[in-house]
Amino acid sequence: MCVCSAGTRPVPCQSETVGGNSNFQILLVRWIASRWLALSRFVPYTTVSRFHRRASSWLPYVGILFLVLLASAAGDEKHISIYSPVADYSLNVSDRDGREYVGLLEILEPLGTVTAKAEKDNWKLRFNSIEAQFTNGHNRSRIRGRDFELTTRFLMENGRGLVSLDSLTTLLPQFLGIPVVFHVNSRRLFISEAGTTYTAELSKSTPGKLVLNFSRPVNPSIATEPGKLRMSFVRDPLLASGSSMITFDDNAISSASFQESNGAAELTIAGNVPLLASFSNDGRTITVGPAPASSNTTTPSAPSPSPPSTAVLPNATPAAGPAPAVPVRHFIVMVDASHGGNERGAALSDKLAEKDVTLAFARRIRQELEARGIPALVLRDGDATLGLDERAAAVNTQRPAIYIAIHAANDGSGVRVYTAILPSDLTSHGPFLAWDGAQAPSLGMSQLTAAVITTELRKKVAARAMAAPLRPLNNITTPAIAIEIAVPSDEISKLTSLDFEGGISVAVADGVANMRSRLEEQP
Amino acid sequence: MIPRHLKIATGILLVAVLLMGFFLWRMRRREAQSETRLADKSAVAPPVAGPTEQVTLYLAVDDPGVVRPQAARIPLPGGRQQRAQELLRAVTTAYLQENSQHPIGPGAEVREVYIVDPGLAVIDLNAAFADGHRSGVLVEELTVASLVQTLAGNLPGINRVKILVDGKERPTLAGHADLSSVYDTGSVARMVEQLAAASP
Numbered sequence: 001m002c003v004c005s006a007g008t009r010p011v012p013c014q015s016e017t018v019g020g021n022s023n024f025q026i027l028l029v030r031w032i033a034s035r036w037l038a039l040s041r042f043v044p045y046t047t048v049s050r051f052h053r054r055a056s057s058w059l060p061y062v063g064i065l066f067l068v069l070l071a072s073a074a075g076d077e078k079h080i081s082i083y084s085p086v087a088d089y090s091l092n093v094s095d096r097d098g099r100e101y102v103g104l105l106e107i108l109e110p111l112g113t114v115t116a117k118a119e120k121d122n123w124k125l126r127f128n129s130i131e132a133q134f135t136n137g138h139n140r141s142r143i144r145g146r147d148f149e150l151t152t153r154f155l156m157e158n159g160r161g162l163v164s165l166d167s168l169t170t171l172l173p174q175f176l177g178i179p180v181v182f183h184v185n186s187r188r189l190f191i192s193e194a195g196t197t198y199t200a201e202l203s204k205s206t207p208g209k210l211v212l213n214f215s216r217p218v219n220p221s222i223a224t225e226p227g228k229l230r231m232s233f234v235r236d237p238l239l240a241s242g243s244s245m246i247t248f249d250d251n252a253i254s255s256a257s258f259q260e261s262n263g264a265a266e267l268t269i270a271g272n273v274p275l276l277a278s279f280s281n282d283g284r285t286i287t288v289g290p291a292p293a294s295s296n297t298t299t300p301s302a303p304s305p306s307p308p309s310t311a312v313l314p315n316a317t318p319a320a321g322p323a324p325a326v327p328v329r330h331f332i333v334m335v336d337a338s339h340g341g342n343e344r345g346a347a348l349s350d351k352l353a354e355k356d357v358t359l360a361f362a363r364r365i366r367q368e369l370e371a372r373g374i375p376a377l378v379l380r381d382g383d384a385t386l387g388l389d390e391r392a393a394a395v396n397t398q399r400p401a402i403y404i405a406i407h408a409a410n411d412g413s414g415v416r417v418y419t420a421i422l423p424s425d426l427t428s429h430g431p432f433l434a435w436d437g438a439q440a441p442s443l444g445m446s447q448l449t450a451a452v453i454t455t456e457l458r459k460k461v462a463a464r465a466m467a468a469p470l471r472p473l474n475n476i477t478t479p480a481i482a483i484e485i486a487v488p489s490d491e492i493s494k495l496t497s498l499d500f501e502g503g504i505s506v507a508v509a510d511g512v513a514n515m516r517s518r519l520e521e522q523p
Numbered sequence: 524m525i526p527r528h529l530k531i532a533t534g535i536l537l538v539a540v541l542l543m544g545f546f547l548w549r550m551r552r553r554e555a556q557s558e559t560r561l562a563d564k565s566a567v568a569p570p571v572a573g574p575t576e577q578v579t580l581y582l583a584v585d586d587p588g589v590v591r592p593q594a595a596r597i598p599l600p601g602g603r604q605q606r607a608q609e610l611l612r613a614v615t616t617a618y619l620q621e622n623s624q625h626p627i628g629p630g631a632e633v634r635e636v637y638i639v640d641p642g643l644a645v646i647d648l649n650a651a652f653a654d655g656h657r658s659g660v661l662v663e664e665l666t667v668a669s670l671v672q673t674l675a676g677n678l679p680g681i682n683r684v685k686i687l688v689d690g691k692e693r694p695t696l697a698g699h700a701d702l703s704s705v706y707d708t709g710s711v712a713r714m715v716e717q718l719a720a721a722s723p
Contacts, residue, residue, distance in 0.1 A: 345698055346658035354658070354698075388694065407699065409659035412588060416661055421714055423707045436704055464588075464721040467714050468664045469701040471694075484660045 079263035083237035084191035101162040118159040127175045143174045186260030195239035208250040209289035217283030229275040231267045238265040252290045279382035333376040334400035337362035341385025348410045349492045357408040368509035392475035401519040405482040410489045414462030417450040418482040420473035445479040453511030460503045581672035583625035583665035587722040590668045590715045607636035628655015642682040653688045656697040663700035675708035
C-alpha cells in the first residue's frame with residue numbers, strides 16, 4: 001500500500017483498495033513499473049535492444065490489463081443476503097447449469113441447529129427436529145416425511161448440498177414454518193422480517209442538509225466520489241420507502257435514490273458539492289451535508305491531488321474536485337474512537353467493552369475542543385466496524401491538523417500518550433511514501449504534541465509519553481497520537497465516571513489548544 | 524441370640540468395607556490429581572540438556588511498564604535457530620510463572636523461531652499465546668518488545684523480526700500491538716529505552 005504525495009501533503013492513491021487483492025495488485029504494479037523503468041529509463045539507450053524498446057512500451061498496458069482482469073474477477077462475485085430476526089448474513093452464490101445456486105447448510109446454519117450427511121447420491125439434512133433428504137441431480141426430495149418438488153435440480157458437490165435460488169421461496173418455509181420474501185433481482189431474502197424503513201427530509205438550513213431517519217440502527221459502508229455519496233447496506237434489511245428516487249430543490253443536494261443489487265441496498269445522495277455523512281441517535285439518523293472545505297495545501301506548481309476513490313467509513317470527507325486556486329487550511333481535529341462494531345477491543349469488565357469507553361471519551365473530547373473554538377470530528381461516531389486501513393485512508397483524505405486515537409485499558413493506571421514507531425529503513429519511492437512510514441514527515445510534530453498534551457494531563461493524573469507499534473498511527477500523514485486511558489480492574493467504574501471523563505478530556509483539549517499555533521504552521 | 528462367630532465375621536466384613544472405601548477414595552483423588560497435571564497446558568521447561576550459558580533475557584514488568592534486562596543461565600544448543608527458540612521459550616516460561624511481573628495466558632508457547640537470511644527472524648507463537656493475551660496498548664507492546672529485544676540482544680546479526688500466530692499473519696497481538704509489520708530491532712531498542720525513560 002502507498003500514498004501519493006501532493007506537494008508536501010500526501011494523500012491516498014486513487015487506485016487504493018483495501019484487502020489482500022490490493023496487495024497483489026500493488027506488487028504487480030511495482031514489478032511492472034520497475035521492469036518498465038529499468039527498460040526505458042535507466043538502461044542506456046544504445047544498449048537497449050529492439051525487443052526491450054518494444055517491451056518498454058507494452059509492459060504498462062499489460063499491467064493495466066492485469067489490473068482490469070483482477071478487478072473484474074473480484075467484481076463478478078455474487079452474493080445473497082439473508083435477513084432474519086436471528087441473524088443478518090451474506091453468502092456467496094455460484095453459477096451451475098446457467099442458474100444461481102447456494103449451499104443449503106450455509107443458509108440454515110445461522111437459523112437453528114443443523115447437521116448434514118452425504119451418502120452416495122443422497123444428502124440427508126436435519127434442521128432442528130425436521131429431517132429432509134435430497135438426491136443429487138433430482139428435483140424430488142423428502143421433507144418431514146413428505147415428498148417435495150424443488151423447482152430445479154438439487155446438486156451435491158464434495159458433500160455440500162446446493163439448491164438454486166429459485167427454490168428458496170418454497171423450500172425454506174418447509175423448514176422454518178414461516179413465509180419468506182425474496183427480492184430475486186437483488187438477491188435479498190427476508191425471513192419474517194419487517195425490514196428497516198427510512199424517511200428522508202431536507203432541512204431548511206443553508207446550505208441544506210439531508211436528514212435520513214431509519215426505523216432501526218444501521219451500519220452502512222460509505223463511499224464518496226465527486227458529486228455523490230453512496231451508502232451501501234449489506235447487513236441491514238433496508239427497504240425502499242415510497243419512491244426510489246427523490247429530488248430536492250437545493251443548491252448542495254439534488255437527489256437521493258434507492259437501489260438494490262447483489263445482496264445489498266444502496267442509497268445514493270447526489271449533490272453539487274463534496275458531501276459528508278455523520279451518524280447520530282445511536283445509528284438511527286444519518287445527516288448528509290456539504291463537507292467542510294478541504295485543507296489542501298498544494299502549491300500552484302504542484303500537481304493537484306487525485307480525489308480518492310473510496311472512503312468506507314462514517315464522516316469521511318474525501319477531497320473531491322480540483323484543488324482551490326488559493327488553498328485555505330482549516331484547523332480540524334480528528335478524534336478516533338478506536339475499535340467498534342464487531343471489534344470490541346479489550347473486555348474491561350464483564351459488561352464494559354473498550355469500544356464503548358473510547359466512543360464516550362471521543363465525544364467528550366470533541367465537545368471540549370468545540371468549547372474552545374476548535375472544530376473537531378469523531379471518526380467513529382456510532383457502533384460501526386472500521387478497519388485500520390479504512391481509518392488511515394479517511395484521516396489522510398480529510399487531512400486534519402491532528403489525529404487523536406482513543407484507547408482504554410484495565411492494566412495499570414494513568415494516561416499514556418503514544419506516537420508511532422517507524423521502520424529505520426524508509427526507502428524513498430519518489431513521490432510515493434511507504435504505507436508503513438507515511439507518518440515520517442509528521443513524526444516530530446506528533447511527538448511535540450504528545451509532550452504538550454502529557455504535560456496538561458499530568459496536572460490531573462499520572463501521564464507518560466512514549467512510542468508504540470500501534471496502527472494506524474504510522475499510516476497517517478498528518479500529526480497523529482494515541483491516548484490510552486488506564487485504570488486498575490477494581491476501579492473500572494472510573495472509566496464511565498463523568499468527572500474522570502471530563503478531567504481527561506479537558507486536559508487533552510487544553511493540550512491541543514496550546515499546540516494550535518504550532519499545528520497551524522504545519523505545511 | 525446371634526452366634527459369636529457371626530458377630531466376628533460381620534465385624535471383619537465392616538472393617539474390610541471401610542478399608543476398601545478409604546482405598547477407593549485415595550485412588551480417585553490420585554487420579555484427579557493426575558488428570559489435572561495432564562490438563563496443565565503451561566509450557567514445559569526447555570527440553571535441551573547440557574551445559575548452560577549466560578544470556579540476557581529482556582523481561583517485561585507491568586508496573587512500571589518497562590522491559591528490563593535480566594541475566595540468566597539456560598542450556599543452549601548449537602544452531603542459531605535452536606538457540607533463538609530456547610531463548611524465547613525461557614522468556615515465555617518466565618511469564619508463565621505464578622509470580623510473573625508480566626503474566627501471559629495459560630498454554631502460551633513459542634512454536635518455532637525461523638532465522639531467515641539476511642538477519643530476519645520469524646517468531647511463530649501458538650494461538651493460546653495471542654488468544655489468552657491481555658488486551659491493551661502497553662501490555663501488548665511490552666510483550667512484543669521483550670520477544671524482539673531478547674532475540675536481538677543475544678543473537679548478533681538479527682535486525683528484523685516478524686511475529687506470526689499459528690503460522691499465520693495476524694493484524695494485532697490482542698487488538699493493539701501491530702503484528703502485520705516486520706519489526707526493526709533498532710526501532711524496538713529505542714522503544715525499550717523510551718519506555719524506561721518515560722516510566723514514573
